[in-house]
Amino acid sequence: MNSRAAWLLALLCVARCGPALAHSAPNSFVKLSFLAQSVRAEVLVPESELAYATAAERASEPFAAYLLRHLSAETPQGAAWKVDVRSFSHTTYLEHAYLSAQVEFTPPAGAPTGAFVLLDDAVTHEVRNHLVVVLARDAAKPALLGALQYPARRLTIQRPVQK
Amino acid sequence: MKKRWLVTSIFGLLIAASSAAQAIDESCTKPSAGNGQVAVVMAAIQDLEKTLSAEQRKSLERPFVRDSAIRWSNLPVGITPRMGLRLGDLDEKQNHAARGVAAAALSACGLELLDEIRIADDVLKAVDERKIGWDAGNYFMSVLGTPSESRPWMLQIGGHHLAYNFTFNGGREGATPLFFGTEPIRFSAAGIEYEPLVAQSAAMSNLAQALAKQPAAKLSGTFTDVVKGVVVIPVPGKMPTGGTDTGFPMSFPTGNSDRGILYGALSPAEQALARAAIESYASLPGAAITSPLVAAYESSAALAETYIGYAGQPDLSARGSYVRIDGPRIWMEFVVQPAVADNTRLHYHALWRDKQSDYGGEIGH
Numbered sequence: 125m126n127s128r129a130a131w132l133l134a135l136l137c138v139a140r141c142g143p144a145l146a147h148s149a150p151n152s153f154v155k156l157s158f159l160a161q162s163v164r165a166e167v168l169v170p171e172s173e174l175a176y177a178t179a180a181e182r183a184s185e186p187f188a189a190y191l192l193r194h195l196s197a198e199t200p201q202g203a204a205w206k207v208d209v210r211s212f213s214h215t216t217y218l219e220h221a222y223l224s225a226q227v228e229f230t231p232p233a234g235a236p237t238g239a240f241v242l243l244d245d246a247v248t249h250e251v252r253n254h255l256v257v258v259l260a261r262d263a264a265k266p267a268l269l270g271a272l273q274y275p276a277r278r279l280t281i282q283r284p285v286q287k
Numbered sequence: 288m289k290k291r292w293l294v295t296s297i298f299g300l301l302i303a304a305s306s307a308a309q310a311i312d313e314s315c316t317k318p319s320a321g322n323g324q325v326a327v328v329m330a331a332i333q334d335l336e337k338t339l340s341a342e343q344r345k346s347l348e349r350p351f352v353r354d355s356a357i358r359w360s361n362l363p364v365g366i367t368p369r370m371g372l373r374l375g376d377l378d379e380k381q382n383h384a385a386r387g388v389a390a391a392a393l394s395a396c397g398l399e400l401l402d403e404i405r406i407a408d409d410v411l412k413a414v415d416e417r418k419i420g421w422d423a424g425n426y427f428m429s430v431l432g433t434p435s436e437s438r439p440w441m442l443q444i445g446g447h448h449l450a451y452n453f454t455f456n457g458g459r460e461g462a463t464p465l466f467f468g469t470e471p472i473r474f475s476a477a478g479i480e481y482e483p484l485v486a487q488s489a490a491m492s493n494l495a496q497a498l499a500k501q502p503a504a505k506l507s508g509t510f511t512d513v514v515k516g517v518v519v520i521p522v523p524g525k526m527p528t529g530g531t532d533t534g535f536p537m538s539f540p541t542g543n544s545d546r547g548i549l550y551g552a553l554s555p556a557e558q559a560l561a562r563a564a565i566e567s568y569a570s571l572p573g574a575a576i577t578s579p580l581v582a583a584y585e586s587s588a589a590l591a592e593t594y595i596g597y598a599g600q601p602d603l604s605a606r607g608s609y610v611r612i613d614g615p616r617i618w619m620e621f622v623v624q625p626a627v628a629d630n631t632r633l634h635y636h637a638l639w640r641d642k643q644s645d646y647g648g649e650i651g652h
Contacts, residue, residue, distance in 0.1 A: 149511035149624070151519065176509040252508040252598075253622075257520050268520065271534070274508065 149173065150220040151255040152247055156269070158260070158283045163229040163237050166261075167195065169246055171214075171221040177250040187212060187223055194246035197229045200239060200280070206230040238283035245277040260284050321391025323573020325455045328442060329434040331391040335384040339372070343381075347372040351432030351440055356650045357532035359443065359450035360517050361466055361636060365420035367517075367530030371443065375424015385428055392442055392453055396486065397571035400467060401426075403483035404449045410474045415628040420447065439649045453576055457647020460579045462572045463640050464532060466516065470626050470634035484635050488603055490567035491610040491621040494560040495601035504548040506596040510609035513620045513638040515539070536652065539618060539642055546613050547596025561595055565612060568619050568639045580641065584617045593617065606633060616643050 150170035157164045169191075177183075183190050188209040197205040212225035231237055247254045256272040258279055267284045321327030336344055349355045349370060360367040377385055390398055405423035412421040426446030434440050437456055444451040448468040454461025469483040498504035518534045540546050550561055565584055569577045583589060593614030599607040600623075608623040618640040626632040 153520070173511065176511070180509070250509050252506070252510050253512045253514045253516070255518065257518070259520070271518065273514070275540075276538075 149251075149253060150217075150222075151257055152244070153257040153259060154242070154244065155259045155261040155266070156281070158237050160237065161230065163197070163231075163240070165227045165229065167191070167225040167227050168215070168217070168222045169225070171223060173247045173251050173254055174223065177247045180250040188225070191225055191227075191246060194244060194249070195227065196243045197231075198241050198243070199231065199235050200241060203232045203235065205232065205235075205240065240281050242279045242281050243277055244272060244279075245274075248272060248274045248277065321573060322394070323392055323453070323576035325436055325575070328388065328391045328455070329436065331384070331388040332430055332434050332442075335381070335388050338381045338384045343372060343376075346370075347428060348430050351649070353650050353652075355429070355431050356441060356443075356452070356646050357535055359445050359452060359464065359466065359532060360530045361448065361450075361468060361513075362517070362519070362530045363420035363447045364422075364425045369425075369427045369446065371427035371429035373424065374426045374428060375422060388428065388442070389444055392444070392573055392576070393451070394570055394573055394577075397451070397573070400483055400571060401444065401449060401451075403481050404467065404469055405446070406476050406481060407469050407471060407474060407483060408447055410471060410476060411628050439647060441646070451572070452646065453572060454647025454649055457644070457649045459644030459648035460576070460583075460641070461644060461647030461649075462569070462576050462580055463645050464535075465568070465571065465639040466513075466637070467571070468634065468636040470628065472633060472635060484637065486570075487564075487567045487621060487637055488635060490560070490564040492601065492603040494557075494564045494595065495597040495603070495608075495610045497557045497560050498548060498553070498595060498597065499601040501548055501552075503552070504596055506547060506598045506609070506611070507545050508598065510598050510607055510622050512624060513622050513636050514611075515618060515620070515640055516636070516638055535645065535650065537640075540613060543594075545596075546594035547611065548594065550590045550593040550595065550614075553595075558590075561593075561612065564610075565617065565619065568637070580616075580644075584614060589615050589617070599623070616641050618642055 150173060152167070152169045155166045178190065191209055192207060196207055199205070206229070208228045210226045210228055212223055215222050215224045229240070231240065242258060244256050248256060252274050254273065258269045258271065258281065260267045260269055260283065269281055270279045272279050321331065336347070339347065355370065358370055372385070374382070374385060389401060393401065405426055408421045408425070409423045415421060426444070426449070429443040430440065431443065432438070432440035435456060439457045440455055441461070442453045442455070448470070450464065450466040452464050467484065472484070473480070473482045475481070515537050517530055517532055519530045550558060553561065562585055566581060569581045593612065596611050596613065598609040599605060601608070603623050606623055606625050610621045612619040620638045622636050623633050624636060626634045
């Protein structure tokens with residue numbers, strides 16, 4: 125198979141090969157949009173992996189409350205940002221069930237939105253192979269900003285330079 | 288007990304239905320022709336190149352750069368396309384020559400694993416009609432850089448459930464990253480029974496069961512895959528990107544917390560099981576590739592700082608069962624996951640990394 129044929133096969137998979145991705149345990153991802161006054165995030169958490177994490181904590185609160193206990197942001201100097209879970213919904217990605225949360229991070233007065241520290245261990249505090257993949261989505265092409273895996277729970281975020 | 292078989296057909300004919308098979312010894316220690324010696328591997332590659340068209344040679348030969356080196360995966364080729372010479376496209380003479388390269392680089396165990404994992408892919412193809420790339424033919428061979436007895440270069444052989452990445456003449460020994468797995472765990476094809484990872488699963492479960500009575504060996508947390516594997520970047524509505532070793536180089540646990548039990552705390556019998564588990568992985572490349580690494584891993588100093596941990600069921604009977612050997616250099620993982628074609632069953636993933644010499648120490652950020 126040459127690379128073109130492999131790519132065509134890959135495209136065919138968009139519609140048909142979802143369960144094959146179960147071959148790789150699903151990861152979380154956080155897609156950031158940098159605004160003037162805040163950073164908006166789409167936070168996607170795979171329900172299968174989240175179940176291990178909530179079971180380990182015997183957590184019973186609503187998802188938004190659980191997320192607020194495990195997801196936060198702060199300035200590089202350690203000042204906390206305000207975090208709001210504005211909504212969440214169930215979604216499916218290649219046959220993995222995800223919880224998709226719309227989250228708004230607001231920095232303290234005077235702090236820029238383009239540089240901060242993201243903290244997230246919603247799943248990684250329990251699932252050792254789990255990754256939180258963080259992307260910037262307001263760039264021309266979604267840019268990978270970094271990833272978190274246990275025991276790391278802090279990721280320094282720097283807004284990509286706009287070209 | 289599984290029967291061990293040496294599939295003697297050339298690559299294109301290895302599918303059990305059309306291949307002759309011959310039983311070999313249980314321990315799979317018979318050396319292959321080349322045993323990983325660089326001169327023999329180079330000669331085999333030259334023999335292969337003579338059989339290839341210009342276009343095929345272009346597929347085989349790629350630059351020894353990071354982007355090429357990290358392009359291995361545990362996903363079917365329909366998800367993560369591979370590069371290289373596709374073994375399923377070769378004619379009989381070319382297949383024979385390609386098999387010569389594999390035989391020169393691999394031990395008999397490693398060659399047998401390649402054969403059996405490919406047959407497993409064809410078993411999946413027969414039960415799962417989705418166009419996702421299950422196929423014994425979807426295994427690839429690449430030569431990165433120019434084969435030489437003195438300058439660094441790589442040989443890669445792999446596909447869905449296998450990634451051999453051998454670096455010759457690197458700054459460090461180059462047997463890793465080495466990923467292998469199988470679905471189904473056990474199967475029958477053309478009347479022959481296969482269990483491709485029997486040596487490694489038995490070695491790891493023997494070790495975990497021996498240590499299960501010691502609380503210090505139990506790792507915290509849940510394991511749903513290997514920890515230091517490939518990175519998939521999901522993008523809803525689109526194909527994910529990545530699925531390759533984009534996370535390299537990786538960080539590894541430090542300190543003495545939650546890494547398992549130290550080798551030195553084990554009884555002599557348990558220590559022997561730990562060394563057997565190491566050797567079950569390290570026996571896959573040819574001896575010339577792997578012997579320096581085994582010597583390094585099993586030195587007194589290294590073993591004194593080597594941890595062994597497990598999670599889930601120590602007999603590897605359930606999803607989430609996990610065993611790990613974690614030393615100053617060695618990183619070997621074995622995990623039990625749900626099967627994909629039939630999620631009521633299980634399948635295995637295994638990974639061997641070297642914290643110092645993945646890609647022969649020749650690839651950076």
